[in-house]
Amino acid sequence: MARSAAAARPVDAPPPLPLLPRRRGIELALLLGAVLISVCGYVVVGLARWHALPAGAARYGAGLGGLALLAHLAVRFRAPYADPLLLPTAVLLNGLGLVLIFRLDLETPADHAAPTQLMWSTVGVALFIAVVLLLRDHRMLQRYAYVCAALALLLMVAPILFPAINGAKIWIRIAGFSIQPGEFAKVLITVFFAAYLAANRSALAHTGRRMGRLRLPTGRVLGPIVAIWLVSVAVLVLERDLGTSLLFFGIFVVLLYVATGRTGWIAIGLILAGVGATAVGKLEPHVHSRVADWMHPFAGIAAGKGPGQLAQSLFAFAEGGLLGTGLGQGHSYLIGFAMKSDFILATFGEELGLAGLTALFLLYALLVARGYRAALGLRDPFGSLLAVGLAALPALQVFVIAGGVMGLIPLTGMAMPFLAQGGSSVVTNWIIIALLLRISDRARAPRPEGSGAGSGTKSEPEGGRGSGTGSGAGSGKGPGAGPGAGPGSDDAVRQAGSDAAFGSVSWVTGFMKQTQSEQNQSRPPRSGQAQKPSRAQKSGQAQKASQAENGTPTPPASADDAPAPEAGR
C-alpha cells in the first residue's frame, strides 16, 4: 500500500528509510562552531576598543563551551535522536547575546549586566539539562495541563503585588533579583493550550452551531480556554505588558487554527485582535503614545525635544548599512534606556549591518523551523500542538520586537529571545529549547516494533478525560482511524529525516508542497480510503489521529504495514 502510493507520487513516498542517524557528532561540531563564533565576537569587541585581546576571553569561552558541552552530554545520553540543530542555534544566539551585552556594558561603566546574564544563562542551561534528564516523555505534561494553567495565572498575578518598574508591573523582586514571571507563564500557558486543544479539537472543529461559514463551538468546550485566555490578557493589560499579551493572543489563535483546521478561527482572531488593539490604543495613553511614535518617529525632533528612542533606534540601524560598523564601534548607546534589553537588536543592526541582521533572523528562523519540523514528525496531537506553540512563541516574539524597534509595527516591550538582557527570558528560552529537543527526539526516534501500546495509555488520562465529547464521535470510526494514523506519521517521520539537512530554504519549500490531502481533507473518511493511501489520512486526521490518541490506544498499528506502532517506547 505504501508501494502503490510511491508509484503515484515518487517524491512523496520514497522507499522506507533506514534508521535515522542520530547526528550527535554534527551537533557537537556545530556547538564548537557556535562557541567559537561567540568567542570571536568577544575578541573583536576587545580589539576594537582597546586594540588588545580582552582579558576575559578565555574565561568567557571556557564558560560558554562548558555549558554547551554539559547540555550536549545531557542530550547525547537522554535524547539521542533529538534534532542536532536546536542546541547549537540556541548556544550561538545566547553567546551572541552575551557578546552584545558585554559590548554595551562598556558604555555604562556603572552597570555591568554581562556577568548577571552569564549567570542566568547558566541557570537556563541547568534547567535545560534538568528538563532533558527528568522529562522522559513530553506527553507527561499533558497530565498537568490544568496545573500549568493555574501556575501560569499565579505567576502572572504575582507582580501586581510588587511595585511597578518603568511603568510596567511585570517584575517580582526576590533577594535582589528581578524576575519576570510572565516569561515562564508563556511556556506554561502554551502547554495548557496544547493539552486542552489536543483533547478537545474534534469537538471544537465539528460540533456547535453553524453561522454561515463559521461554526461556533459550544460554550462548554470553548469556555475554559477562552476564560483562561481572557484572564491572562486582562492581567497583562492591568500590568501594562502588552507585548506578552499580544504574544498570548497570537499563540492562542495559532494553536486553535492548527488544532481545528478552521480558518474561521483566524478570522475571529483577527477581528478580536483588531477590536482589542483599537480599544487599547484608544483607552490606554501608554499604548496610544506608542502608536503615535510609530507613525511619526521624528515628531520629537520637530517638536524640539530631540529624537525619541525609536528615532535613535532607526538611526542606529541606518548607520549599520549593509555591513555594519563593526562590533564595538557603533553608537547605539545613544538609544539610552533599554538599549541592552528591548533595543538590543539596534546594536546588532548597527554594528553587524544588514548582513548580520539577516543572519540573525535566519538563525531564529532555523530554530522555529526545527520546531515545526518536530511538530510534523509527531503523531500525537498534543506533541504537535506543543511543538507548534513552542516554535511560534519565539517566532512571534522576534517579529513583534524586531518589527517594533525597526518601525514596522508599533513598539511593544519584549525581549529578543536569547539576545536581550533579562534572566527570566533566557531561562524560559532554554526551557523552550529543552522541550523542543525532547519532542524532536520523540519525533525522530525509531519506533520499536510492536511495543509502545503501554505508554500510550499511560500518558493519556488527561486527554481521555478532556476529550469526552470528542471520543464519543471518534469511537465509531475507530478502525478507520487507526491505520490512517500509522502511515501518516511514518510519512512525516521520513520527511523529517530527509530534511534534517541544515537549509531552512529546503525546509520551507518542503512545507509549501501541495498535498493531495487538502482535497480529501474535508471528506469523511471511508473505509476504502483508510485502507489505501497513506497521504489522505495524514491530514484527515482532524478526527482520526486524535481519536486514535484519545480513544482506543492500541488498536490498529499492526494492521498497517508501517513498522511503527503508534507512539512511544
Place this chain on the structure above:
Amino acid sequence: MIRCIRHTAAFTFLLLVALLVNAARVQVFEAEGYAGNTANRRVPIARYDKPRGAVLVAGSPVTGSRDSGGRLRYERTYTEGPLYAPVTGYSSQTYGTSLLERAEDGILSGADDRLATFPWWDHLTRTHRAGGSVHTTINPKMQRAAFDGLGGKKGAVAAVEPRTGRILALVSTPSYDPGELSGNSPAVSEAWRRLNGAEQRPMLNRALRQTYPPGSTFKVVTAAAALESGKVTDIEARTDSPDPYTLPGTATQLGNAARGCEDAPLKDAFRVSCNTVFARLGAEIGLRGMVDAARRFGFNDRRLRIPSLVAPSNFDTRMDPSQVALSAIGQYDTAATPLQMAMVSAAVANGGQLMPPYLVDKVTDARGVMVAAGPHRPTREAMGPATAQQLQDMMIDVVAHGSGRRAAIKGLTVGGKTGTAQHGVRNEGTPYAWFISWAREKDTYEPTVAVAVVVEDAAADREDISGGGSAAPIARAVMAAAG
C-alpha cells in the same frame, strides 16, 4: 493538522520576509535620510572623533586639538587665537565653523576624499581618515606687526604679495580667541553670547567681511580710469577744475580740505588729495567708465573666495552724475573691504596686473604628502602698464612729499595713498582712516608687498588727515616686516 502546521510555517515565513524587507528598507534604502537627520548625533560624533588637522603659518601650526574625553571628543585649540582669528576662524562643537575652518573643513576634518588613495575602500571599511593640514600664505612677522600696530584700536589690515596674490597678513581688531568657542560646555555658549553681544564686535572679520567707504584711497581707481579713458593724458598738466566744485545737476558745492586744488594737475591733486579734481573727473568719465574701472579692480565681485568668502566691495551701477562724482572720491555708496583696497594697491604695484588673492598655499594629508596646491587663477588686467607706471609715480610722490610721509621706509621704494572716509548720518560718525600702499626694493620693479589699513576710530579731530596720521605707521610697520 499537518496542513495547518504547514500553513502556520508559511505564515511564519511571511513574517520573516517582512522583517528582512523592512531591515533592508531601514538599513539600505532609507539609510541616507536617517544618516542626514540633524538629530542624528553620529555625524558630529564621527567628526570630532579624531584630532582635527592643523592650520599652519610659515610651516608651524597655529591650531591644535585637545582630548576632552567627552562624546564629541577632540576640541580645537589655538596657539595665538586673537592674532590668527581673522585667518582661521573658529571650529566649535556647538556653533560649527567659520572662515578657513569652514572653507577647508573637508581637509581638516578628514572627510575630503582627496585625502585617501582609494576613497571607496575607506568608505567600505568605515575608516575615519586623519585630518590633513592647511598651509596658509600668512607671513607671521607681518601678521604680528599689523596686529601690534592696530593695538587696541578698531580696524583691519590686509597685505598681499602683488606678484602672486598670496595674502601675507590678515588682521582684524579687536579680536577674540576662537578657542573659547571650542567644545560644548556652558562656558562656550556663555562666550558665544558675550562675543556676539559685545559692542566692539570682536568676531567681525573686518578685513574680509566689513566694507568701509574707501574715501580718498578710491582716487587711485578714479585716476586709473581717467588715464585709461584718455580724459587725462599728462599727469602734470593743469586740469580745468573749479574750487569749490558744484556737483552736476545740483546746487551742492564740494570743497577741499587741502589748498591749491583749483585747476591742479592730476599728480598734485593726487598728492594733496583734492576732492574737487577727482569728483569732476569722475563725473566726466561717467557712470559706465567708472563702473568698468572699479570692476576691473575687483569691485562688485560676489564670488571672490580666498577660499573663505569675501564680502563684495560695492560701486553702484545706477547713479546720476552727481552721485558718480561723489562715488569717484570714495563716498556715497562706494564701499570696499580692506582686502579689496589691498588688491587695488597691488594691481598698481604689479604693473596693472591684478592677481586674485588667496590664503591657502597648499594642502597636505596627515603625513605631509601634498594633496592640492594653491589656486592658479588667471591674472586680470586692471589697467595698462603705462597707467600703472604713472600711478606708481603718483603714489611714490604721496609718500615722498604728501600726506603719506609717515609710511616711508629707508632703503625701500614705497608708494601710498591716504584716505579719510566720512560716514554716518550727515557724516557725523568718526571718520575712517585709510592708508593703502606698496613697497619694493629700490632699483627693482618687483613689488614685495601691498597693504591696506583701515582704522575706524582714528582721531577725535576729524579735520586731521588721519589716514596719514594713524593708518600710515601701521602700513609702514607691516611693509618693513616683509623684508
